[in-house]
Amino acid sequence: MGSNLIDLLFIFMLACFIGFEVIRHVSPLLHTPLMSLTNALDAIAVVGAIVLVGEHKSNFATVLGVIAIVAATSNVVGGFFITDRMLKMFKSSRPTKP
Amino acid sequence: MSEFAGSQYLIEVIYLIASALFILSLKWMSSPATARHGIWAGELGMVLAIAGTLLHHGMDYRWIAVGLVLGSGIGIPLGMVHMTAVPQRTALSHAFGALCVTLVGTAEFYLGTQSSSKFGMSVLSMEVILGGLTFTGSLMAAGKLQEILPQRPITYKGQNLVNFLLFGIAVASAVYLVFHPEQKLFFPLIVGVSLIFGILLIIPIGGADMPTVISLLNGYAGLSAAAMGFVLKNKLLIIAGALDGSSGLILSVIMSKAMNRSFTNVLFGAFGQVQASAAGGAEAKPVHSATPEEAAAILTAANKVVIVPGYGMAVAQAQHKVRELYDILSKKGVEVRFAIHPVAGRMPGHMNVLLAEADIPYDRLIEMDEINGDFPQTDVALVIGANDVTNPAARSDHSSPIFGMPILDVDKAHTVMVIKRSMSPGFAGIDNPLYYLDNTLMLFGDAKQFVGAIVRELSGGH
Numbered sequence: 001m002g003s004n005l006i007d008l009l010f011i012f013m014l015a016c017f018i019g020f021e022v023i024r025h026v027s028p029l030l031h032t033p034l035m036s037l038t039n040a041l042d043a044i045a046v047v048g049a050i051v052l053v054g055e056h057k058s059n060f061a062t063v064l065g066v067i068a069i070v071a072a073t074s075n076v077v078g079g080f081f082i083t084d085r086m087l088k089m090f091k092s093s094r095p096t097k098p
Numbered sequence: 099m100s101e102f103a104g105s106q107y108l109i110e111v112i113y114l115i116a117s118a119l120f121i122l123s124l125k126w127m128s129s130p131a132t133a134r135h136g137i138w139a140g141e142l143g144m145v146l147a148i149a150g151t152l153l154h155h156g157m158d159y160r161w162i163a164v165g166l167v168l169g170s171g172i173g174i175p176l177g178m179v180h181m182t183a184v185p186q187r188t189a190l191s192h193a194f195g196a197l198c199v200t201l202v203g204t205a206e207f208y209l210g211t212q213s214s215s216k217f218g219m220s221v222l223s224m225e226v227i228l229g230g231l232t233f234t235g236s237l238m239a240a241g242k243l244q245e246i247l248p249q250r251p252i253t254y255k256g257q258n259l260v261n262f263l264l265f266g267i268a269v270a271s272a273v274y275l276v277f278h279p280e281q282k283l284f285f286p287l288i289v290g291v292s293l294i295f296g297i298l299l300i301i302p303i304g305g306a307d308m309p310t311v312i313s314l315l316n317g318y319a320g321l322s323a324a325a326m327g328f329v330l331k332n333k334l335l336i337i338a339g340a341l342d343g344s345s346g347l348i349l350s351v352i353m354s355k356a357m358n359r360s361f362t363n364v365l366f367g368a369f370g371q372v373q374a375s376a377a378g379g380a381e382a383k384p385v386h387s388a389t390p391e392e393a394a395a396i397l398t399a400a401n402k403v404v405i406v407p408g409y410g411m412a413v414a415q416a417q418h419k420v421r422e423l424y425d426i427l428s429k430k431g432v433e434v435r436f437a438i439h440p441v442a443g444r445m446p447g448h449m450n451v452l453l454a455e456a457d458i459p460y461d462r463l464i465e466m467d468e469i470n471g472d473f474p475q476t477d478v479a480l481v482i483g484a485n486d487v488t489n490p491a492a493r494s495d496h497s498s499p500i501f502g503m504p505i506l507d508v509d510k511a512h513t514v515m516v517i518k519r520s521m522s523p524g525f526a527g528i529d530n531p532l533y534y535l536d537n538t539l540m541l542f543g544d545a546k547q548f549v550g551a552i553v554r555e556l557s558g559g560h
Contacts, residue, residue, distance in 0.1 A: 005217055008328055008336060015337040018121055019344030025128040028440060029460055031349060031447030032184060034127050035316055039191045041120050041140055042342040045323045046169075047151040048202045048330050053165065054157030061205035066165045068201040071194040073169020074176055076144055079191060081177025082184070084137050086451055089181075090130040093459030 033086040040079025046072035105153050112150030113334040119143030120338055124345070130460055147334060181455040182412055185444040186243035189312055192319045193236035199322045200229035200289065206329055207285050216276050221328040223272035223288060228322035230292030231299065236315050238300035243308065243444055251304040264295045305409070306486065308444040310353040317346025349446050356440035356466075358492075358503040385521070388539040390551035393515055396539075397427060398556065400477035400513075403434045404469065406506055407449050408442050410483015410518070414545035420482065421456040422553045430556075435462050437469045437479075437506050439487035470507050479511035481532075483518075483545050489530045499528055514538040517548050 026034050049068035056062050119139045126136035148166075152159070179187045203225040212218030241247035268291040275284040303311050324339025326332075354360070388396075397403060405424070411417060427434050436458065442449045450463055473479060481488055484506075491498040492505045508514050509532055516533060518540060532538055541548055 004331065008331065008333070011333050012324060012328075012336050012340050015340035016344050019124070019341040020348060022121065022124045022128075022341075023345045023348050026124070027129060028352075028438070028447060028465055029450045029463060030127055030130060030133060032188075032445060032451045033133065033447070034124075034345065035188055035312070035349065035446065036184075036191070037123065037127060037136065037140060038316065038320065038342040038345045039188065039195060040144070041123065041338050042195050042320055042323050043198070044116075044120075044144065044147055044335060044338040045195065045198050045202065045326055047147055048326055048332060048335060049165070049198055050148070050151045050162050051154060051157075051330070052202055052205055053161045054152075054154060054159070056158045056161075057209050061209055062161055064201040064205040066161050068198040068205075069162065069165025070169040070172065071201075072198040073166050074173035075191045075194050075198075077170045077173025078176030078187075079173075080137055080141050080144070081174065082179070082187065084134065085177070086181070086184075086454070087130070087133045087137065089451070089454040089457075090133070090460045091454070091457065092130070092461050 029090070030087075033083045036079050036083045036086070040076055040083065043072040043075035043079060046076060105155060109150045109153055110333075112146050112153075113332075116143040116147040116150070117334050117337045119146070120341060124341060181451055182415060183244075184451060185308065185312065185448060186240045188445060189236045189240035189243055189315065192312070192315045193233050193240060195319045196229045196232035196236060196322055199319075199326050200226050200233055202326060203229060203329065204285075204289065212329060214279075218329060219276045219279055220272070221325050223275060225322055225325035225329055226285075226289050227268050227272060227292045228318050228325060230289050231296035232315055232318040232322060234293045234296030235300045236296075236319070238297055239303070239308065239311055239315060242300070242303070242305070249305045251302045251307075253302045257298075257302060261295065261298050264291055264298065268292050268295060305444060306441070307357075309441045309446050309448070310350050310357065310359070312445045313346050313349035313353050315346070317343050317350060320344070320346055353441055353446060356504060358500070383534045385533055385540050386536075386538065388515070388541055390541070390548060390555050393539070393541055394552045394555035396513060396515070397423075397432065397478055397480070397552065398430060400432055402472075402476045403427060403432055403478045403480060404437050404473065404476045404508070404511065405434065406437045406439075406442075406479060406481045406484050406488060406508055407453065408439075408482065408484025408487065409444060409448075410485075411545055412443055412448065412452055412483070414483060416482060416545040416549055417452045417456040417458075419546050419549040419553060420453070421458055423549055423556075424458055424462075426553060426556045435464050435469065437466065437508075438463050439466050439484070439506055442484055442487055466504065466506055473507045473510040476511040477513065479508040479514045481508060481514065481516040481518075482549065485518075485530055486528060488516075488532055489528065491528070491531050495531075508532065509535055509537075512537065515541055517541045517543065517545050519544065 049065045053062050053065035120143050123136045123140035126132040212222045242249050268288050271284045271288045320339050320342025324336050327335030424434050438449050488506050488508045490509045492500045492503040
């Protein structure tokens with residue numbers, strides 16, 4: 001357990017550093033689609049809800065889990081969808097490179 | 099775990115690949131040229147992760163399927179909203195994300211899977227506190243942006259104290275629960291207080307502060323998902339949560355810098371204080387105003403025009419008329435560019451999306467730091483529905499509530515034209531000396547109609 005916790009903290013720390021480095025380089029032009037994309041990625045929390053519902057340990061947990069799946073899935077679908085729609089709109093005045 | 103070690107390994111490997119795809123997805127967002135690859139990477143990672151999760155042994159798929167189908171049914175219309183509704187949609191999806199995290203956390207608590215370990219209980223409490231306040235806070239933000247709730251900030255005496263106390267109660271109860279996990283009644287208390295805290299946190303927020311607040315809620319939603327990852331010991335969730343959390347926090351730092359607020363000021367939610375000191379001096383100072391005909395004549399004579407869009411353009415839905423103006427001026431050989439202030443609009447990048455929707459090429463959209471040096475060589479700066487981000491008092495007037503905020507130096511252009519409904523001060527209630535300058539012409543009217551009138555004048559006189 002002890003080493004497991006430390007492992008998880010290491011992963012968290014490294015992921016934060018990667019996040020800061022990667023997102024610092026995102027052009028301010030794309031801040032809105034960036035936010036909707038991270039929102040969709042964040043909805044990966046759906047995997048937790050799926051396990052919860054799949055194990056069906058109690059009716060209470062299953063009900064909460066199903067609502068959680070609905071909420072997160074709507075973020076996955078809606079988030080990717082609208083991000084794609086936004087990015088399609090960004091066009092350059094220069095001819096696009098092949 | 100040993101019994102099903104094979105499928106467990108497979109799931110972990112799939113999560114590993116999904117994590118890499120998520121990081122690539124964000125990396126590719128750095129430029130519009132590669133951004134769409136980013137979506138594909140993200141989608142692939144998501145599909146892999148969900149499929150991998152379904153490989154868990156002994157799963158009952160019926161209710162999972164119901165949830166996935168219902169969620170997709172809600173998600174599709176949420177992905178099809180108009181671009182003008184993107185800020186409230188984003189706030190709503192933060193709320194959904196936080197709802198998912200809070201519900202799973204609550205279920206885990208009552209299943210008693212974490213009560214044996216102090217660490218498990220601590221992260222579980224963190225998960226529901228962050229999740230709870232993000233859920234109600236984001237709902238409030240969405241309500242304000244959709245104008246279901248009053249956009250005006252609501253402040254009262256001792257507001258910060260009340261908020262601080264509530265947050266203190268939530269944290270103290272969490273600490274108590276960690277050491278006395280048998281006191282189950284403390285758990286609903288933590289959740290309830292966090293939900294109320296989220297509402298009270300957003301009550302004092304005005305529309306102009308929304309870019310910072312939405313970013314901050316984005317960060318909280320990410321951190322709550324990361325906390326959930328610690329509870330479930332799910333590395334993919336920790337990574338995705340950390341990426342989202344750092345993204346939200348970076349954006350809120352950028353936004354707060356663009357409003358000259360410190361990061362601690364943002365973190366502890368001291369928003370809306372600027373509004374308290376509204377200037378009362380609305381004495382009738384002389385302004386110069388102009389008609390669409392005059393404005394069209396000035397624009398035709400110009401070589402370099404910079405258009406400064408603000409929230410007013412979004413409200414009036416004027417972006418398509420602005421595109422027509424851009425087209426017609428470009429055809430006449432006028433160089434037209436757009437100056438984008440980081441906090442223009444209601445969320446980070448709001449103006450860029452609206453102008454891109456209207457088919458304005460993104461290389462014409464210039465950031466503040468890049469374009470500010472060009473204003474002295476600019477013939478006409480046309481301000482459409484922006485106010486505080488052009489207020490020269492931020493540079494010179496130490497008593498101004500927005501003193502020190504970086505602004506677009508439109509007043510340095512040879513001629514400034516401001517499209518505005520009336521002389522009433524902007525959202526923050528701060529008078530804008532720009533309007534009384536000798537080189538400023540006020541164009542009174544609705545942004546869409548006024549730009550439309552200029553376009554008609556330009557095309558008719560050809």
